[in-house]
Amino acid sequence: xxxxxxxxxxxxxxxxGLISLALVLAGGAACNDSTALTGVDTNRVYNQxxxxxxxxxxxxxxxxxDHGLHNNKGPIDDTKTMALGGTDVPGHxxxxxxxxxxxxxxxxxxxxxxxxxxxxLVFPNRTPATAGWLSWALANxxxxxxxxxxxxxxxxxxxxxxxxxxxxxxxxGLTSDNVGPSVxxxxxxxxxxxxxxx
Amino acid sequence: xLPRGRILPIAIAAGIVASVAGIGTLLASDHxxxxxxxxxxxxxxxxxxxxxxxxxxxxxxxxxxxxPIAGTTTASFDPNLLYQIKIDNGxxxxxxxxxxxxxxxxxxxxxxxxxxxPIAPTRQGTANVLVNTSSAVEGPVGTNLGSDTGIQxxxxxxxxxxxxxxxxxxxILPDRRPSTGALSGPPTATAxxxxxxxxxxxRPFNALAIVIELPKAQLVSSxxxxxxxxxxxxxxx
Numbered sequence: 121x122x123x124x125x126x127x128x129x130x131x132x133x134x135x136x137g138l139i140s141l142a143l144v145l146a147g148g149a150a151c152n153d154s155t156a157l158t159g160v161d162t163n164r165v166y167n168q169x170x171x172x173x174x175x176x177x178x179x180x181x182x183x184x185x186d187h188g189l190h191n192n193k194g195p196i197d198d199t200k201t202m203a204l205g206g207t208d209v210p211g212h213x214x215x216x217x218x219x220x221x222x223x224x225x226x227x228x229x230x231x232x233x234x235x236x237x238x239x240x241l242v243f244p245n246r247t248p249a250t251a252g253w254l255s256w257a258l259a260n261x262x263x264x265x266x267x268x269x270x271x272x273x274x275x276x277x278x279x280x281x282x283x284x285x286x287x288x289x290x291x292x293g294l295t296s297d298n299v300g301p302s303v304x305x306x307x308x309x310x311x312x313x314x315x316x317x318x
Numbered sequence: 319x320l321p322r323g324r325i326l327p328i329a330i331a332a333g334i335v336a337s338v339a340g341i342g343t344l345l346a347s348d349h350x351x352x353x354x355x356x357x358x359x360x361x362x363x364x365x366x367x368x369x370x371x372x373x374x375x376x377x378x379x380x381x382x383x384x385x386p387i388a389g390t391t392t393a394s395f396d397p398n399l400l401y402q403i404k405i406d407n408g409x410x411x412x413x414x415x416x417x418x419x420x421x422x423x424x425x426x427x428x429x430x431x432x433x434x435x436p437i438a439p440t441r442q443g444t445a446n447v448l449v450n451t452s453s454a455v456e457g458p459v460g461t462n463l464g465s466d467t468g469i470q471x472x473x474x475x476x477x478x479x480x481x482x483x484x485x486x487x488x489x490i491l492p493d494r495r496p497s498t499g500a501l502s503g504p505p506t507a508t509a510x511x512x513x514x515x516x517x518x519x520x521r522p523f524n525a526l527a528i529v530i531e532l533p534k535a536q537l538v539s540s541x542x543x544x545x546x547x548x549x550x551x552x553x554x555x
Contacts, residue, residue, distance in 0.1 A: 160448060162448045164448070165445050165446070167445055168446070170361055171552050173366060239548025240368055242547055243543070243544065264367070264549075267479050272481075293510065294490070298515050299516040303521060310372060312378060312529065313476035317523065
């Protein structure tokens with residue numbers, strides 16, 4: 121980080137900012153503003169009430185009565201049955217997909233394999249151009265999730281189409297919600313998300 | 319398909335109420351992910367993203383919360399909550415590194431954010447404590463903080479990045495309908511296919527976003543092609 125960049129990011133920091141810069145260059149704090157945030161209590165225990173990794177997992181595959189269960193557990197619990205205190209992501213996927221006609225075992229087991237445990241997987245040393253939700257599994261790609269990823273259509277195509285299993289019958293009209301990323305204008309520079317709507 | 323906390327946006331996007339006062343009414347009456355979220359929408363994680371950053375050796379992590387927010391008024395992160403992005407780089411489905419994000423009181427740019435991490439957690443799992451360290455990125459909400467060669471942070475109001483025709487989704491899968499509000503209804507399907515074109519119902523609304531960009535080597539030290547990590551976000555109180 122150059123002094124010019126530092127000042128441009130936070131032009132009001134003045135001497136305090138330059139002191140912070142010195143700390144950064146010395147290998148200390150990453151960046152501290154002159155006014156510290158108060159109330160940091162390292163003794164307080166925070167209990168998890170909400171969790172999200174991959175899109176769809178809780179919201180689609182879990183019935184509403186089990187959303188709280190997913191929220192209050194961690195990925196380590198996702199492959200355990202509910203009887204053993206887990207969230208049973210594989211079981212929930214099977215229950216949801218199986219309610220629709222002619223869904224194949226390959227589709228179910230593939231979804232179970234890539235979504236449990238519920239972590240958004242990233243292979244950061246692979247080609248950045250291959251980034252995209254589940255690309256690590258579908259195309260040996262970078263994985264992760266881009267802002268432009270149409271995860272709705274990916275999910276619909278897997279469950280109702282033949283994206284995962286070419287032998288699975290396509291349920292017409294259900295493989296896309298016909299809303300795509302072109303409706304948004306994401307930036308190519310940090311922080312990437314669009315400015316707030318007025 | 320159905321992201322967390324998307325029931326309320328539909329109720330609002332249905333166009334029944336556009337005023338802030340009206341949204342308050344819907345907030346009070348609509349059904350969300352869990353009772354906790356229904357009581358406090360700021361506890362709601364909307365989406366998580368992870369994608370290549372500004373250079374090939376960097377990666378960006380994003381979590382959005384609190385959508386839908388109409389306009390730019392009085393939106394703030396909850397100072398009593400701990401927002402975390404967790405990283406599993408050991409393949410054991412437990413976090414090896416965490417980002418811990420906290421806020422003080424205040425609204426919009428008067429609020430301040432403190433981001434610690436990536437750092438090994440003091441406690442793994444679902445009961446966590448703040449890591450005792452003075453190393454943090456800290457500053458006002460709504461401002462790019464940190465270094466574009468080190469850890470860079472933004473926390474603040476952004477347009478909700480998620481896109482979906484959720485109304486039609488409910489028409490096709492009515493068991494996911496909200497129990498109250500404009501899109502509530504009988505548990506019977508009223509459509510068997512998506513409409514074309516679809517309707518991007520979240521387009522008018524904002525979310526509170528936390529964006530962190532950093533060198534990927536701080537998350538995974540290996541340079542092997544198959545080196546990987548898993549990421550998820552949590553909110554705790």
